[in-house]
Amino acid sequence: MGRRDLWVFLLVALGGAWLVALPLWLAGGLGGGFLWLAGIMMFTPTLAVLAVRLLDRRVPAREWARATGLTFGPRKGRTVVLLLAAWFGTPLISAAAVGLSAALGVLAVDFDFSLLRESLGGAVPIGVGSIVAIQLVSMVLLAPLINSVLAFGEEWGWRGWLVPRLMEFGTWPALLLSGLIWGVWHAPLTLLGYNYPQLGPWAAVLFTGFCVIYGVLMGWLRLYSGSVWPAVLCHGSFNASAGLPMLLGSAAEPPNPAVAGSIGLVGWVLMAALALFVTRRWPVDRAPQPVAAA
Numbered sequence: 001m002g003r004r005d006l007w008v009f010l011l012v013a014l015g016g017a018w019l020v021a022l023p024l025w026l027a028g029g030l031g032g033g034f035l036w037l038a039g040i041m042m043f044t045p046t047l048a049v050l051a052v053r054l055l056d057r058r059v060p061a062r063e064w065a066r067a068t069g070l071t072f073g074p075r076k077g078r079t080v081v082l083l084l085a086a087w088f089g090t091p092l093i094s095a096a097a098v099g100l101s102a103a104l105g106v107l108a109v110d111f112d113f114s115l116l117r118e119s120l121g122g123a124v125p126i127g128v129g130s131i132v133a134i135q136l137v138s139m140v141l142l143a144p145l146i147n148s149v150l151a152f153g154e155e156w157g158w159r160g161w162l163v164p165r166l167m168e169f170g171t172w173p174a175l176l177l178s179g180l181i182w183g184v185w186h187a188p189l190t191l192l193g194y195n196y197p198q199l200g201p202w203a204a205v206l207f208t209g210f211c212v213i214y215g216v217l218m219g220w221l222r223l224y225s226g227s228v229w230p231a232v233l234c235h236g237s238f239n240a241s242a243g244l245p246m247l248l249g250s251a252a253e254p255p256n257p258a259v260a261g262s263i264g265l266v267g268w269v270l271m272a273a274l275a276l277f278v279t280r281r282w283p284v285d286r287a288p289q290p291v292a293a294a
Helices: 005-026 032-043 045-054 061-067 076-103 112-119 128-141 145-171 171-185 197-225 229-241 244-248 264-282
Strands: none
Touching: 005 032, 005 145, 005 171, 045 145, 061 145, 076 128, 076 197, 076 229, 076 244, 076 264, 112 128, 112 244, 128 145, 128 229, 128 244, 145 171, 145 197, 145 229, 171 197, 197 229, 197 264
């Protein structure tokens, strides 16, 4: 089987990310326009899927949609359960990572919310406690849905198309390799220190490790449901709750994201344990068939 489609996908997804992030590099850092550029960058994997579609349009559109995970899969009830688990279970993982980080002494939790007070800068029209409550409710109920719009731009590429395409190498290679590619895709931002600003370019290495581990969970959601939507909502929910250490942290001892919280080493351990549990307890019994390679 030819792999031209795979190379085209990688060229568009990875090359597109660098093109979108180029203004940040020319400006010398994660400055003005970062949020807009990062949002646009999240759709380069979707562009890669569409580029692959242009290689061979003989596959009917309905079959293409099914093969890339746009339907609810062969067992819709299972997909709904996984959607709910991704939506509400992801904040629990983030909360557990904060709790474990505090228990291990690598995160100072301050229920006076001094770090948040410092970030707000001056007086605010409502109490800081009310702001925290609003953010926590939004983190669970609203932000995951909003974030899923952008998360789809990534997930249709990574989990919708790429994971099934890599299944020719086996389930675990597909899960791990797709996570590795996902991590490398972030390099235009992580090499500038994104997520771990104190590490500089080494942030790219650390975040790639995180993507490999978390990618196993996201890929399992895709394979076990036959649908991309649980992974989309999981991604959106994670982006909503990953900042929990900054919400609850202490200004006197600011969190180190490389260690504490869900993207730190403590989170890695939790996610690796969860990934091993779900893949053993509910192994993939019927992987989605990839679209025929061009």
